[in-house]
Amino acid sequence: MSIKFKLMLAIDLLVLVAVLMFGSILYTSEKTILQRQIRSNRENVLQSLANVATESLLSDDSTLLISYTADLKRIIRELEVAYVAEGRMILAHTDKKLAPRPLPLSYSGQRVRTLSDKLLVRSKLKATEGRNISFSRKRVVVNGRAYDVAVGYSDLKVRANIQATLESVLVRIVRAGLSVILAATLLALWFSGLMIKPIRKLIKAFAITGEGDLNYRLKDTRRRDEIGVLNRDFNKMVDKLKELDQLKKDFVSSVTHELKSPIGAIESYLDLMSYEVSRSAKDPGSWPAKLPRFLENISFIKQNSNRLLRFIADLLDAARIEKGKFEILKKPAQIEPIIQDAVKLFQERARASGIELSFAALTEKLPQAHLDAERISQVLVNLISNALKFTPKGGKVTVTAERSGSLIRVSVEDTGIGIPQADLGKLFTKFYQVPGGRNNVVGPKGTGLGLYIVKSIVEAHGGRAFAESSGKGSRFNLELPV
Amino acid sequence: MKKVLILEDEQDYVNVLTQLLEPEGFKIVVANTVKDGLNLLEMVTPDLLIVDWNLPDRTGIEFIREVRAQKKFRNIRIVMNSIRDAESDQLTAYMEHVDFYFTKPIKPEVFLGKIKKILE
Numbered sequence: 118m119s120i121k122f123k124l125m126l127a128i129d130l131l132v133l134v135a136v137l138m139f140g141s142i143l144y145t146s147e148k149t150i151l152q153r154q155i156r157s158n159r160e161n162v163l164q165s166l167a168n169v170a171t172e173s174l175l176s177d178d179s180t181l182l183i184s185y186t187a188d189l190k191r192i193i194r195e196l197e198v199a200y201v202a203e204g205r206m207i208l209a210h211t212d213k214k215l216a217p218r219p220l221p222l223s224y225s226g227q228r229v230r231t232l233s234d235k236l237l238v239r240s241k242l243k244a245t246e247g248r249n250i251s252f253s254r255k256r257v258v259v260n261g262r263a264y265d266v267a268v269g270y271s272d273l274k275v276r277a278n279i280q281a282t283l284e285s286v287l288v289r290i291v292r293a294g295l296s297v298i299l300a301a302t303l304l305a306l307w308f309s310g311l312m313i314k315p316i317r318k319l320i321k322a323f324a325i326t327g328e329g330d331l332n333y334r335l336k337d338t339r340r341r342d343e344i345g346v347l348n349r350d351f352n353k354m355v356d357k358l359k360e361l362d363q364l365k366k367d368f369v370s371s372v373t374h375e376l377k378s379p380i381g382a383i384e385s386y387l388d389l390m391s392y393e394v395s396r397s398a399k400d401p402g403s404w405p406a407k408l409p410r411f412l413e414n415i416s417f418i419k420q421n422s423n424r425l426l427r428f429i430a431d432l433l434d435a436a437r438i439e440k441g442k443f444e445i446l447k448k449p450a451q452i453e454p455i456i457q458d459a460v461k462l463f464q465e466r467a468r469a470s471g472i473e474l475s476f477a478a479l480t481e482k483l484p485q486a487h488l489d490a491e492r493i494s495q496v497l498v499n500l501i502s503n504a505l506k507f508t509p510k511g512g513k514v515t516v517t518a519e520r521s522g523s524l525i526r527v528s529v530e531d532t533g534i535g536i537p538q539a540d541l542g543k544l545f546t547k548f549y550q551v552p553g554g555r556n557n558v559v560g561p562k563g564t565g566l567g568l569y570i571v572k573s574i575v576e577a578h579g580g581r582a583f584a585e586s587s588g589k590g591s592r593f594n595l596e597l598p599v
Numbered sequence: 600m601k602k603v604l605i606l607e608d609e610q611d612y613v614n615v616l617t618q619l620l621e622p623e624g625f626k627i628v629v630a631n632t633v634k635d636g637l638n639l640l641e642m643v644t645p646d647l648l649i650v651d652w653n654l655p656d657r658t659g660i661e662f663i664r665e666v667r668a669q670k671k672f673r674n675i676r677i678v679m680n681s682i683r684d685a686e687s688d689q690l691t692a693y694m695e696h697v698d699f700y701f702t703k704p705i706k707p708e709v710f711l712g713k714i715k716k717i718l719e
Contacts, residue, residue, distance in 0.1 A: 374653070377682050377703075382611035385704035389615050392707035410618060417611055 120316070121309040128305035129298060136294040147286045151279055159270065162193060163253050167266045170201045170209070174259040182209045189268070195278055197250045198269040203262060249273070315344040322351060331359040368548040368565060375428050375564050379421035386414045386421075431566040435547060438573045445489035445577045452518060452525055452597070453483050455490055459497035460516055463505060471510035474501070479519035484599045486525055492574045493597075496582075499567045500529040500593050506563070507533035507591075520599070524580070527595045536586040544584050545572040571595075601718060602626045604645040606636040606662060608654055612680070612703065616649060619707055620714075633657040637665065645675060647718060650697075652681035652688070663695045676717050680705065 166186065173182035182201060186209035189199045200210040250269040257264050315337060325333040334355065335348040390411060397404045437443040460476045467474035497516075504514040512532040519526050536544065540551045548565040568582075575582040580597040603620055607613050608631045617627050628643050630636035633656050640648075648666065650659040659679060666672050679692045684702040692700050698717045701710060 374682070378609065381682055381703040382609065382615075385612065385615040388704060388707055389618055392619075414614070414618075417614060421611060 119313075121306075121313045124309035124312060125302065125305040128308070129302055132298055132301035136297055140290040140294055143290055144283070144286060148279070148283055151282055155275060155279070159253050159268065162189070162196070162199075163255055163266060163268050166199060166201065166268060167255050167257050170264060170266055171257050171259055174208075174257075174264065179208060183213070185209075186211055187213050195270050195274040196268060197271040197274070198267075200267055202265045202267075208264070315340075315348070319344075319347060319351060326355055326358070331355055331362055364548060367550065371548075371550070371564050376425070379425045379428075382421045383418050386418050390414055428564060431564060431570060434570050434573075435566050438570065443573055443577065445492050445574065447487040447489055447578065449485050450488045450490050451483065452486055452488060452493065452527070453478055455488070455494050456497060456516060456518055456527065459494055459501060462498065463501050467505055467514065470505060470508075472505055472508050473513045474505070474516075475513075476516040476518075479517050483518055483520060483525060486597055486599050488578065488597070489574075493578075496571045496574050496595065497527070497529070499571050500595075503563075503567065504529050504531035504533065504591075504593070507531060509533065512590075521596070523599050524596045525599060527597070528592055530590065530592040532590040534590075535588045536584060536591045538586070541584050541586060544568050545582065600624060600626050601647065602628065602643055602645040603647045603649060604628045604630065604636065604639055604643060605649045606630050606633070606654065606659060607649070607651045607680070608632065609651070612651070615705075616680075619711060623711060623715075631655065633659075633662045636662055640666065640672065644672075647714065648675055648677045649680050650677060652679065652683050652692075660691060660695055663692070663697060667696055678714070678717065 166189065169185045170182055173179055173185075186199050186201065190196050190211040196211070198211050201208045249272040251272055252267050252269045254265060254267045257266060318335060318337070322333055322335050334352050338345060338349045338352060340348065393407055393411070397407060434443065456476055460474060463474055501514065501516065508514055508531045514529065514531045517528050517530070536551055540549075543549045544551070545568045547569040549569075550563070550565045572582045575595050575597065578597050580595060582593070582595050585592045585594065601624070603625045605613060605616050605627060607616070607629065613629050617629075620627055625647075628639055628645065630639050631654075633654050636650075648663075650662060652659045654662070659681065663677055663679075666675065666677065677697045678699045678701060679697045680701045680703060681688070682703045689700045699713055701713075
């Protein structure tokens, strides 16, 4: 069942309940009002009969009273019987035959005195076929004599009258209720359509994005309701997806480059060397002069195959970290010699690039720590090589180590291009490379795995790795527990 | 003596190209970035440019476009030497009027033969 239909149904049900409630309240109040009205009408009729009786008794003219009483039944439909009596003497009666004569009936109109009266009343009762009659009575006193005034109504007729009135009320209520429900249905259709429209748009957006088009965005982002939030979040999600997609593309291109580049270089050297060899075959005398170049090329080939091996080792490390199978072997060790060795490894490259690379222990005697020396060395090699890569000629790379409470802090600081604040946190994520950062590097660009491995190694030691940058150069810190 | 400007940021390819071209009597000048390349171009006015595609600051294609836009460099021969081997990349390069597109790694005999032919 669609949301639109459900919404419509819910609105309709709600309106139906409201209509029923208001309808029943209206019906009961209408009924009460009707009953009250009948009662007061009866009082009025009784009162006017009493007035007419008083007047006619005062003027000693009974004709008015007799015709008035007889007419009552014609005028008021529910009225069954009315009479005015003095003691047992009937002065006026709706049935002209009964007046004036001695009262044959008790006040209730039931008890009978004489046989002829009995017959008369019985036929009377028969005529009304046992319909119950309720009486209202009043006593008036004229010239010191008391008279009884009474009007009797047929319960059945009264009830039928009430019933008929209430039925018409009910019809009116039902008619109004039905039109309200109809209006509510139309309104609900329009309203649920209005509510569903943005959801439909969202469904479409999801479908388009699901097909792989990451450029589709929802426009209705300024709404202040949940749909607005949903639209904004959807756009944010697609932005993020696009970012990830770009990251993936960058990764693929950097991995391809990182694989192709050294292999291409090795092949180029080999092609060059075999070309030289074939040329030397024609001119054997030139061979000794070419030999040093040859040896140099072999060392370049070696460098490239090392670069390839390092890259593969990085990929394997990353895969181990992913699987949670990355293990380190901690032993008590001094960190200072490890740092010195790593720095020494890069001295020549630093000199060649015109960068000053130095190490300083800021705390005199660094304590022993539980380390996997090989892995910590890997971390330092990574950080120093990064620092050299991003530092221009004439710059400085400074490695420091100090004790800070129960921690040893090692920092690698450079005077390179620095890192935007927004990227500092993401640096240690797998395959992340600062956008545009690669463009500042001459030679191998790296794969975005180095810092991810650095972080994992340091965390496996129970320490932490973080980067700082002031815009002018950056500083990578390792904190290892003593 | 013919002058060659190599625009290449990877030292290995610079080594290989130098070792191939120097014995053939070419004078080699090397630039690592597009910026350096444009500066050197003004100073040396080479006969041949060997341009890599992926460079640190900008692309080799952008470099070639700038060179081709200047009348005084009209006679310079340009070849591209890139690891990008897609046909679309080669097409892009030819649209910028490169004389030949080499994909890395180059074959020495073919490379030298082609270069000599282009400079004739």
